[in-house]
Amino acid sequence: MSVDTTVETSSVFGVHVPQPRQHGAAGGVMRRLNFGTGLIGGVALATIAGWGTAILTPSSASNATFAPMEPTYVYLAVLLGWVIGFMLGIGAFVGPLRWVVGSDITHADAEYMGGKDLGKKRYWKYTTDHKVVGIQYLIVTMLLLGFAGLLAMLIRTELGMTWTELFSPSFYNSMIGTHGIAMILAMIVAVTGPLGNFIVPMMIGARDMAYPRLNALSLWLFVAAVPMLISSMFMGGIQDGWSVYQPLASQAPVGMLGYQLTIIVFAISTAIASVNLMTTILTMRAKGMTWSRTPIFVYGIFASSLMGLYAFPFFQYAQILGLSDRVFGTSFFNPLNGGSVWLYENLFWLLGHPEVYVIIIPSAAIALELMPVFLRKPLFSFNFAVAGIVGVVALSGFVWAHHMYMTGWAPAANYPFMLSTEMISIPVGFLVLVAIGTLWRGTTWTRLPLMAVYAVIFNKMIGGVTGIYLSDVPADQYFHGSMFVVAHFHFMLMGAGLFGGMAGIAFFFPKMTGRILDERIGSIGLWTSFIGFQVTFISMFVAGLQGQPRRVLDFDSQFNISNWISTIGAYVIGIGMLIFLAAIITSWRSGDVASSNPWGSKSLEWQTATPVPLENFPVLPVVTERPYNYGVPDPYEAELDAIDADLAEKVGNK
Amino acid sequence: MSTDTLNPQTPEEPEAPTNRPPSMRRVTLWLRRPYARRVLILTVVIGFLLLPLCWLILAGMNQTGAPASEIMKDIEQTVFVFTLVSIPITAFVFAVLLYSLLGWRRVTGDEPPMQDSPAIRTNTIGVILWTATSSILAMFLVVWGLIELAQITANSYGSISANEQPGQSKSEIINVTGQQWVWTFEYPQHDGLTSDVLYLPLDRPVYFNVTSKDVIHSFWAVELGVKIDANPGAITQTGVTANKLGTFNVRCAELCGMYHAYMQTEIRVLEQDAFDSWVRESGGKKTS
Ligand code: HEM
Numbered sequence: 052m053s054v055d056t057t058v059e060t061s062s063v064f065g066v067h068v069p070q071p072r073q074h075g076a077a078g079g080v081m082r083r084l085n086f087g088t089g090l091i092g093g094v095a096l097a098t099i100a101g102w103g104t105a106i107l108t109p110s111s112a113s114n115a116t117f118a119p120m121e122p123t124y125v126y127l128a129v130l131l132g133w134v135i136g137f138m139l140g141i142g143a144f145v146g147p148l149r150w151v152v153g154s155d156i157t158h159a160d161a162e163y164m165g166g167k168d169l170g171k172k173r174y175w176k177y178t179t180d181h182k183v184v185g186i187q188y189l190i191v192t193m194l195l196l197g198f199a200g201l202l203a204m205l206i207r208t209e210l211g212m213t214w215t216e217l218f219s220p221s222f223y224n225s226m227i228g229t230h231g232i233a234m235i236l237a238m239i240v241a242v243t244g245p246l247g248n249f250i251v252p253m254m255i256g257a258r259d260m261a262y263p264r265l266n267a268l269s270l271w272l273f274v275a276a277v278p279m280l281i282s283s284m285f286m287g288g289i290q291d292g293w294s295v296y297q298p299l300a301s302q303a304p305v306g307m308l309g310y311q312l313t314i315i316v317f318a319i320s321t322a323i324a325s326v327n328l329m330t331t332i333l334t335m336r337a338k339g340m341t342w343s344r345t346p347i348f349v350y351g352i353f354a355s356s357l358m359g360l361y362a363f364p365f366f367q368y369a370q371i372l373g374l375s376d377r378v379f380g381t382s383f384f385n386p387l388n389g390g391s392v393w394l395y396e397n398l399f400w401l402l403g404h405p406e407v408y409v410i411i412i413p414s415a416a417i418a419l420e421l422m423p424v425f426l427r428k429p430l431f432s433f434n435f436a437v438a439g440i441v442g443v444v445a446l447s448g449f450v451w452a453h454h455m456y457m458t459g460w461a462p463a464a465n466y467p468f469m470l471s472t473e474m475i476s477i478p479v480g481f482l483v484l485v486a487i488g489t490l491w492r493g494t495t496w497t498r499l500p501l502m503a504v505y506a507v508i509f510n511k512m513i514g515g516v517t518g519i520y521l522s523d524v525p526a527d528q529y530f531h532g533s534m535f536v537v538a539h540f541h542f543m544l545m546g547a548g549l550f551g552g553m554a555g556i557a558f559f560f561p562k563m564t565g566r567i568l569d570e571r572i573g574s575i576g577l578w579t580s581f582i583g584f585q586v587t588f589i590s591m592f593v594a595g596l597q598g599q600p601r602r603v604l605d606f607d608s609q610f611n612i613s614n615w616i617s618t619i620g621a622y623v624i625g626i627g628m629l630i631f632l633a634a635i636i637t638s639w640r641s642g643d644v645a646s647s648n649p650w651g652s653k654s655l656e657w658q659t660a661t662p663v664p665l666e667n668f669p670v671l672p673v674v675t676e677r678p679y680n681y682g683v684p685d686p687y688e689a690e691l692d693a694i695d696a697d698l699a700e701k702v703g704n705k
Numbered sequence: 706m707s708t709d710t711l712n713p714q715t716p717e718e719p720e721a722p723t724n725r726p727p728s729m730r731r732v733t734l735w736l737r738r739p740y741a742r743r744v745l746i747l748t749v750v751i752g753f754l755l756l757p758l759c760w761l762i763l764a765g766m767n768q769t770g771a772p773a774s775e776i777m778k779d780i781e782q783t784v785f786v787f788t789l790v791s792i793p794i795t796a797f798v799f800a801v802l803l804y805s806l807l808g809w810r811r812v813t814g815d816e817p818p819m820q821d822s823p824a825i826r827t828n829t830i831g832v833i834l835w836t837a838t839s840s841i842l843a844m845f846l847v848v849w850g851l852i853e854l855a856q857i858t859a860n861s862y863g864s865i866s867a868n869e870q871p872g873q874s875k876s877e878i879i880n881v882t883g884q885q886w887v888w889t890f891e892y893p894q895h896d897g898l899t900s901d902v903l904y905l906p907l908d909r910p911v912y913f914n915v916t917s918k919d920v921i922h923s924f925w926a927v928e929l930g931v932k933i934d935a936n937p938g939a940i941t942q943t944g945v946t947a948n949k950l951g952t953f954n955v956r957c958a959e960l961c962g963m964y965h966a967y968m969q970t971e972i973r974v975l976e977q978d979a980f981d982s983w984v985r986e987s988g989g990k991k992t993s
């Protein structure tokens with residue numbers, strides 16, 4: 052191979068590839084930046100900004116109700132300083148800055164950013180390799196889940212100790228608000244973050260995501276957002292539930308700013324991640340991977356990204372407007388000055404409802420993705436699965452006001468919203484059909500991931516049926532604002548969403564870590580938390596039926612028994628989750644080394660080596676068949692055909 | 706039991722030819738398969754096991770004396786019907802889950818199973834049946850819900866007929882005000898008498914104008930099945946006719962700050978005479 056020596060070349064899998072002219076030398080400050088410098092940058096800029104603001108703000112600054120504004124300005128400056136400083140410190144802006152000064156990133160730099168030859172260090176850096184980003188997402192998500200789970204334990208402890216109050220009402224309210232929003236954020240990224248990043252490019256036969264640097268950007272923005280959320284707990288907390296309805300939120304202490312900025316930053320992060328995933332899926336599927344040859348998990352991630360992309364801006368605007376009310380004294384949501392509380396509710400639920408599908412669709416897609424592998428048969432009616440996902444996406448934007456049936460905002464609108472909400476059960480039913488059709492007559496290979504899928508289907512049935520109760524306005528007139536709603540959405544978010552995520556992690560663990568997840572410990576953890584889950588939330592349904600409102604730390608003694616049982620169940624969940632976590636940690640460190648395809652899957656991500664090399668595939672694969680090509684000819688079909696032929700013959704003979 | 710997937714039992718003798726359409730024939734043949742029968746039997750068994758839920762749920766709701774109004778009765782009827790309609794589908798899905806674990810072949814071990822399962826890529830009859838059934842059930846629930854909604858709307862908002870002036874109506878008007886963290890009930894027809902306990906006359910339509918002085922609250926008269934948000938800067942309206950004597954609960958159903966949990970009070974439903982004397986004793990004027 053003759054190569055023009057004036058052109059720089061680079062070796063890609065042993066082949067010399069000519070490179071465009073490089074501007075400037077490789078290397079530079081980028082190589083010294085990592086998570087540590089990010090922390091330093093964030094803390095430093097936050098300190099400077101906070102200090103400067105404190106000096107510049109006249110001590111007489113106050114708002115309309117004579118509350119001093121200084122803490123608000125200072126906290127806002129600290130938060131903004133943190134985000135900008137952290138992103139600067141970790142090197143998020145190196146690429147654009149170098150582009151501006153005309154010394155664009157060289158190939159060697161790009162490979163460095165991909166984490167080439169960096170070993171474990173690459174997990175602490177602004178690394179663009181989608182596999183590294185996937186692992187980073189996994190760690191951050193687990194930390195956030197752990198934090199929110201700890202709050203859940205404290206909440207249930209308070210509710211279980213009916214004879215005394217452990218926490219002050221304001222701290223209790225701040226715990227439920229922070230628990231709620233932390234769990235929602237964690238669950239939004241729980242599947243799309245780790246598995247969407249790590250697995251999807253491999254599943255479609257691509258070398259990386261479409262925009263690797265944006266991928267790192269979305270992750271680190273998420274990382275920057277989480278400490279702001281946690282910091283708000285120390286600034287008076289989010290005392291208004293995860294939905295922070297106005298005007299209650301405007302009464303809240305400055306901690307509310309932590310919520311608002313978290314959402315604003317998180318929304319940027321999800322928008323970037325969504326665009327990236329969607330572009331990757333649309334443009335980078337392997338040769339021959341037509342839409343009918345694209346695995347259902349890819350559809351799920353695409354659908355989830357699409358819904359996140361259109362829905363999150365509503366929430367983001369709502370928080371920007373709320374922040375403006377708080378900081379600049381505008382009056383978007385303050386009814387005393389002509390604002391509207393219903394405007395806030397609408398904006399919130401315009402995100403709020405699509406977001407529950409953002410969470411549930413990937414986990415449903417995982418269930419459907421795993422079943423063919425463990426049942427050794429094709430997905431039943433692939434087209435119905437796609438139709439189900441399309442149907443859910445299509446309807447997702449037309450149902451939000453079922454959260455507002457009782458607001459009095461538009462009593463006449465309750466009729467169409469009840470209609471649209473109950474219509475969603477038809478496409479959701481398609482997904483159930485595909486699941487049970489795939490189970491039908493299959494040989495079950497009862498490994499941990501498949502068992503988690505059973506748990507998901509079971510929980511999703513209960514969550515779905517109770518959702519239909521809630522979508523009915525007369526029934527909701529009783530259930531709205533009660534513990535029944537809380538039990539419903541935990542069956543969906545935790546029972547289906549989180550258990551689906553656990554199924555996915557257990558399944559892809561060998562690919563992601565190169566080791567086998569300890570199945571015995573993992574199963575003990577899974578089933579312990581499953582049983583605890585049923586106990587906790589079925590008794591919460593009972594409390595709701597009895598008429599216990601949600602978000603109360605004290606209640607009539609008639610609700611004591613259901614709350615005691617619920618708290619016991621919650622501890623069982625906690626123990627189960629810790630066991631599952633132990634399985635993950637021990638297996639990750641010292642589990643059995645996995646072969647490249649331990650489940651015998653036919654999907655692309657399992658056809659490459661483990662550990663997966665940088666750029667995934669030595670040669671890009673070409674897809675020639677539909678996914679899930681498992682199975683032997685159906686013996687009953689042969690029998691039926693024989694009978695039909697026989698019949699035709701006899702009828703013909705007459 | 707474990708082999709019926711791969712080695713189907715052939716029907717004892719070939720069917721005599723008939724003129725039945727082949728798809729019907731497929732269904733009857735299908736019903737003869739042992740696993741099909743067992744799944745259906747399991748569905749029925751699970752369905753019957755779930756059936757008591759219809760009443761248990763209502764028992765839970767009725768613990769403190771509900772239903773105390775026609776509206777609450779409608780709500781409970783709806784919940785009953787929804788449970789009943791959900792049971793067959795839920796039971797079928799649970800039956801398949803159970804049978805897939807216990808009935809069809811099961812393998813363990815570290816290596817992927819040697820033998821694949823039958824490659825059922827789709828099943829036209831099954832898909833059509835499922836889609837039709839689920840759509841019909843969903844439509845039924847929608848229609849039921851719409852009718853019930855119209856009915857409870859009539860039962861609440863309709864308590865004042867259009868040509869009647871609120872002031873002279875037979876119905877009682879009550880202005881409900883939520884405020885962190887108390888409820889105030891004002892009786893404008895009785896000289897603006899106010900109370901922090903909700904007194905209601907038995908069997909007379911009551912009309913609520915609900916608002917809030919600060920943040921959003923939600924006025925929930927639990928056993929009467931009434932719920933509507935109390936919004937600052939707006940008045941929402943609803944109504945009810947209490948048809949049971951007794952003491953019931955008002956709870957706030959929307960987080961409204963620190964003492965939201967304590968924002969509750971009592972409802973006392975009284976005979977008309979007793980109601981009138983309560984009005985007189987508390988200094989209100991008797992109407993009409
Ligand atoms: C068949 C599908 C579903 C239906 C018909 C349904 C219906 C409803 C309705 C009507 C409400 C409002 C209840 C109220 O506040 O009065 C609600 C609340 C909720 N649902 Fe669902 N739902 C379904 C699936 C899901 C899924 C898949 C998730 C999450 C993954 C979910 C999460 C939630 C959450 C978080 C809330 C409560 C929000 C809040 O008030 O804090 N739901 N659901």
Ligand SMILES: [Cu+2]
Pocket residue numbers: 403404407450451453454
């Ligand atoms: Cu919703």
Ligand SMILES: [Cu+2]
Pocket residue numbers: 922923957958959960961962965966968
């Ligand atoms: Cu309240």
